[in-house]
Amino acid sequence: MAQTRTKVKVDLPSDKISDYFGSHVFGDKAMKAHLSKEAYKAIKAARETGEKIDREIAEQVAAGMRQWAVSKGVTHYTHWFQPLTGTTAEKHDAFFDPISDTESVEKFTGSALVQQEPDASSFPSGGLRNTFEARGYTAWDPSSPVFVVDNKIGKTLCIPTIFVSYTGEALDYKAPLLKSLHALESSAVEVCQLFDKNVKKVQATLGIEQEYFLVDEALYNARPDMVITGRTLFGYSAAKGQQLEDHYFGSIPERVYAYMLDFETEALKLGIPLKTRHNEVAPGQFECAPNFEDINLAIDHNQLLMDIMEKIARRHGLKVLFHEKPFAGINGSGKHNNWSMGTDTGVNLLSPGNTPNKNLQFLTFFVNVIKAVHDYPDLLRASIASTENQHRLGANEAPPSIISVFIGSQLTEVLNELESNKAKKSTKGKAESIIFPRIPEILLDNTDRNRTSPFAFTGNKFEFRAVGSSANSASPMIVLNTIVSQQLKAFMTDLKAAMKKGLSQDEAVVTVLRAYVKQSKNILFEGNGYSEEWLKEALKRGLTNITDVPNALKAYVDKDVLKLFDQSGVLSAKEVHARYEILIEEYTKKIQIESRVMGDLANTMVIPAAMNYQNKLAATAKNMKELGMKKASYDVYIKTVEEISGYVSELKRFVFEMVEARKRANAVDDVEKRAQMYCSEVQPYFHQIRYLADKLERIVENECWQLPKYRELLFIR
Numbered sequence: 001m002a003q004t005r006t007k008v009k010v011d012l013p014s015d016k017i018s019d020y021f022g023s024h025v026f027g028d029k030a031m032k033a034h035l036s037k038e039a040y041k042a043i044k045a046a047r048e049t050g051e052k053i054d055r056e057i058a059e060q061v062a063a064g065m066r067q068w069a070v071s072k073g074v075t076h077y078t079h080w081f082q083p084l085t086g087t088t089a090e091k092h093d094a095f096f097d098p099i100s101d102t103e104s105v106e107k108f109t110g111s112a113l114v115q116q117e118p119d120a121s122s123f124p125s126g127g128l129r130n131t132f133e134a135r136g137y138t139a140w141d142p143s144s145p146v147f148v149v150d151n152k153i154g155k156t157l158c159i160p161t162i163f164v165s166y167t168g169e170a171l172d173y174k175a176p177l178l179k180s181l182h183a184l185e186s187s188a189v190e191v192c193q194l195f196d197k198n199v200k201k202v203q204a205t206l207g208i209e210q211e212y213f214l215v216d217e218a219l220y221n222a223r224p225d226m227v228i229t230g231r232t233l234f235g236y237s238a239a240k241g242q243q244l245e246d247h248y249f250g251s252i253p254e255r256v257y258a259y260m261l262d263f264e265t266e267a268l269k270l271g272i273p274l275k276t277r278h279n280e281v282a283p284g285q286f287e288c289a290p291n292f293e294d295i296n297l298a299i300d301h302n303q304l305l306m307d308i309m310e311k312i313a314r315r316h317g318l319k320v321l322f323h324e325k326p327f328a329g330i331n332g333s334g335k336h337n338n339w340s341m342g343t344d345t346g347v348n349l350l351s352p353g354n355t356p357n358k359n360l361q362f363l364t365f366f367v368n369v370i371k372a373v374h375d376y377p378d379l380l381r382a383s384i385a386s387t388e389n390q391h392r393l394g395a396n397e398a399p400p401s402i403i404s405v406f407i408g409s410q411l412t413e414v415l416n417e418l419e420s421n422k423a424k425k426s427t428k429g430k431a432e433s434i435i436f437p438r439i440p441e442i443l444l445d446n447t448d449r450n451r452t453s454p455f456a457f458t459g460n461k462f463e464f465r466a467v468g469s470s471a472n473s474a475s476p477m478i479v480l481n482t483i484v485s486q487q488l489k490a491f492m493t494d495l496k497a498a499m500k501k502g503l504s505q506d507e508a509v510v511t512v513l514r515a516y517v518k519q520s521k522n523i524l525f526e527g528n529g530y531s532e533e534w535l536k537e538a539l540k541r542g543l544t545n546i547t548d549v550p551n552a553l554k555a556y557v558d559k560d561v562l563k564l565f566d567q568s569g570v571l572s573a574k575e576v577h578a579r580y581e582i583l584i585e586e587y588t589k590k591i592q593i594e595s596r597v598m599g600d601l602a603n604t605m606v607i608p609a610a611m612n613y614q615n616k617l618a619a620t621a622k623n624m625k626e627l628g629m630k631k632a633s634y635d636v637y638i639k640t641v642e643e644i645s646g647y648v649s650e651l652k653r654f655v656f657e658m659v660e661a662r663k664r665a666n667a668v669d670d671v672e673k674r675a676q677m678y679c680s681e682v683q684p685y686f687h688q689i690r691y692l693a694d695k696l697e698r699i700v701e702n703e704c705w706q707l708p709k710y711r712e713l714l715f716i717r
Ligand code: ADP
Pocket: 205, 206, 207, 208, 209, 276, 289, 290, 291, 292, 293, 338, 339, 340, 341, 348, 460, 461
């Protein structure tokens, strides 16, 4: 029984995490031990300044990596990459190289490290790569360390890579992410130097809180909808909302605790700095979060973490769900992206300082981020749009699909002050007459939080909460980095123009920021994002509320957006179009699959269950009649049979109509139009079909009902 399964014993490598943290990573310690000074320096330089590694050094690095890996019992290596399917991909090659009929050596060359050509025809390319010339290649990303994955059967050396087509177009998330980071970092350095000439490098940082559900594996397998689509297409949730409000931060069930300990240990070995774990709001829902890292690494780690969590769950007879909304009527899961920027002088650019100069620097970055979000809300919305996430956004549990920014009462005051004060022209040389906005030293106590905001400032970072739990964070981060980078560039231009008019630098900064606050304040919202009033208010303010996927994705191919990506060097128009096509097709395919599964399950499980129960009821009524009982005493059974018939015939009709709608959509060639039809003509049937099936679930006796119910799925002991 799923309810009585016991916990799996977890063997920890040591009592102290510091003994094994990063033990499976070719990090600083391992590199020092296995690389020549020259090779070590080259990797360091590649990591810190993006310098290229030449062939000869790559040869040395590969040899050192192999030596380290073989010492750990590794037999194979793989280029590890993030295609646009949203998962990670790998293709393993052995180190082994035969040299005669009975002899072989362990071999790993520099070129095998640097580049590979996986047969790429089955990865989505949005028409960038015709299948007949299925040539894509992966190229080593030295800024993310290689690591060893041990799945208890074999050990593999994994090399983080980008994935591009033969003609150089990006086919993955990492390539544009790296470009967006480069763009952001260089424009941020320029702005930093206004305040501190010592800053030579800025790194964008990211801490990802990951929410997930756990269900018993056997029960999961008995739900074809979950197995195929990742969510329950049917299922009645007993009480609306969260059945157990005390689940949040409540004590963690033992079986789950063992699982957490197990995957955390594996993650820590891989250098993923997992720090926190707790229960989430919904029953069966949990969260974990690592310490923040440089964005590229944070995203690699998150992708790897999801992979580990899935594998380890099997060991515990559990299934981990990253789907944004696996259960109707119960909170879905998100992936909060905590984002900031830090300098090589150790300053967090989104952390208010304690001198006027530091504060002006903080305000500059703070206001520029707000301006960037204000200018590109629809693009940010597009970056988090997915078939799964649309069930979560705006469901009064996650932020609405309106993009707004929460900054807290103290900073609201600061911005008001900035907006109303006039920067005085400096008299007699000294700039002391400028009125600097005053920023309170300690910002934001924990009560000044707004969980209903999609994009919230939380003291020293922005938290993008609308990101879906299964997403690759690169998608929103590419957008955020790019828009902030462009905005910082625009800021420099505006600043120079203001200084040309005779303002001192400080005066000019204040003047430009003031204008930005005026222009972008309609995106600021401190109230309840779940409320009806906000929907109305946002409409009045002219903010967009895009609730469906095909419309949300359109922002990608907007003229200004194409220009933005192109100018910042992050994605060419051709690449953006290809991505757009992949995303829109993915949406269509997912709805198509859900629709098929829904129809199949209605016909083969729901309706037969209803029929079986009807037979029982009819037999009972018949027996009672034959026994000579009064009609009034078996009438209730006949009535129930009739009631069920009513639901079943309606159900049949809707399933039939849905199939017809699907056929009409499938006949359309244009991908955009087809997606639109799936959205407006197929998907609406889901709700109606589900409603009827859920009605039946409440009438039909348990024994006839084969699909495990919510009450069984949601409570793991
Ligand atoms: P919450 O209160 O939102 O649940 P958590 O403590 O669970 O917060 O997660 C906060 C996340 O923000 C962590 O991953 C943390 O490392 C990250 N974080 C903290 N400072 C920064 C920063 N400067 N840049 C990026 N992320 C940060």
